[in-house]
Amino acid sequence: MGTGVSVKVDLKGIEKKVSPTALAKGKLAIANQMLIDFTPFVPRKSGELSGSGQATKDGVKYPGPYARAQFYGSSYNKVRTFVFKKYTTPGTGKRWDLKASALHSANWGKVGLRAMGVKA
Numbered sequence: 001m002g003t004g005v006s007v008k009v010d011l012k013g014i015e016k017k018v019s020p021t022a023l024a025k026g027k028l029a030i031a032n033q034m035l036i037d038f039t040p041f042v043p044r045k046s047g048e049l050s051g052s053g054q055a056t057k058d059g060v061k062y063p064g065p066y067a068r069a070q071f072y073g074s075s076y077n078k079v080r081t082f083v084f085k086k087y088t089t090p091g092t093g094k095r096w097d098l099k100a101s102a103l104h105s106a107n108w109g110k111v112g113l114r115a116m117g118v119k120a
Contacts, residue, residue, distance in 0.1 A: 022116040024057055029115030030108050031055035034097075037104040041096035043070050045088045060097075071095065 016022065032055040042050040042062075049070060054061050062071065069075035073094030074083045087093050113119075 017117050026112035026116040027057050028055060030112040031057070031060055033104075033108055033111045034100070035060050037100045037108075038096050041092055041099045043084075043087050043089060043092045043096075071097075 035053050035055045038053065038060060039050055042053070044050040049062060049067055052062055052064070052067065054063070065075075069082070070084065071094060074081060076082065084094065093099075
């Protein structure tokens with residue numbers, strides 16, 4: 001009373017979907033989505049900081065020492081320390097990555113998989 005079961009696995013397109021090129025494409029898509037999701041939380045008195053963000057294969061970068069000071073909420077030199085407390089745009093402030101990831105991080109993986117060509 002034995003029954004025979006045959007299973008056929010087709011792995012024809014798997015190499016293309018998990019290739020280094022596809023992984024790089026997925027990482028860049030995630031970084032682009034992160035940049036879009038960060039924008040509402042980046043301080044923007046004049047808009048220069050929020051407009052200077054760049055999506056790279058390693059993540060999102062905001063160039064310049066001004067971006068670092070705004071990101072951490074403080075800056076210092078040999079003479080004194082500066083702490084940013086009042087942000088002109090409501091809802092913005094330091095550590096905008098944490099605010100955006102709390103709301104959008106579940107979607108970032110799906111964006112990367114779609115960019116790689118994997119159904120998510």
